[in-house]
Amino acid sequence: MxxxxxxxxxxxxxxxxxxxxxxxxxxxxxxxxxxxxxxxxxxxxxxxxxxxxxxxxxxxxxxxxxxxxxxxxxxxxxxxxxxxxxxxxxxxxxxxxxxxxxxxxxxxxxxxxxxxxxxxxxxxxxxxxxxxxxxxxxxxxxxLAAPIDQTLKDGLVIISAPMVLADYDNTQEVVGKSSGLRVLGCAGLVFEHLLKGQEVIYMSYLRPWDLAAGRVLCETLGLAVVGVDGQPVNMLQSQVVIAGTKNAVSDVLKTVKNSK
The missing domain is CATH 3.30.540.10 (Fructose-1,6-Bisphosphatase, subunit A, domain 1)
Structure with a gap:
């Protein structure tokens, strides 16, 4: 069956x-x-x-x-x-x-x-x-209801600390354009925050098991989950992932593109 x-x-x-x-x-x-x-x-x-x-x-x-x-x-x-x-x-x-x-x-x-x-x-x-x-x-x-589709400037972001410290993919500019940075050290809890609208962006290097459950739940509530190039994620590869409200993800992708 x-x-x-x-x-x-x-x-x-x-x-x-x-x-x-x-x-x-x-x-x-x-x-x-x-x-x-x-x-x-x-x-x-x-x-x-x-x-x-x-x-x-x-x-x-x-x-x-x-x-x-x-x-x-x-x-x-x-x-x-x-x-x-x-x-x-x-x-x-x-x-x-x-x-x-x-x-x-x-x-x-x-x-x-x-x-x-x-x-x-x-x-x-x-x-x-x-x-x-x-x-x-x-x-x-x-x-749960879908989170409000806030822009980057109106919300907090969670980005992995090593990425921000190294300014990987213009992450320091992303933080500067947001309401502020938070770090939790646990992808599962970050996805909880995104689902409840507490932050508008999560950006980190994620392995498939880090991402899989969170992606299902985020996309179900209308959030975007994409690779750093804006393309769909490959679930059998590790990669930098941007997840969050569609407006905020769009804002981040423009900032990341400027780092190339």
Missing amino acids: KETSQEIDNFLVDLLSKVGQSLREDVNKNKNIDTKSGPNDLVTNFDKSTEKNVVGIIKEQYPDATIVSEEGYGDDVTSMKGLVFFVDPIDGTMNFVKCHDSFASMIGVYLDGKPFVGAIINVMENKIFHGGPELGVFENERK
């Missing part, structure tokens, strides 16, 4: 509810910490165990699906055909380790390359943002 978006949405909410409960118990435990690409790119035993558990549950429920995941328990995915799950077990691992707060777990689902269902849990606040194009977007049981 062909899965419906409502069935998958229910599945993701139930799964992330259990993940959140487990991580709230784990957050203050001793952690085995390793680095990946650099000293600030951390991975813990809880990232690995959470992903292994989540991937196993998805494969049991959806055996024909393929899975793109951060820590390597998924598949070697080269095509977006069929049902594809993107799993980020702990998004904001540095916050998880250092702050014991402000981290998320995310699952995005695509069907034949198109956004289908997404879910993000703000773990410590136990809030799940979920839904998709056929469903709308919900914060737990409350349906």
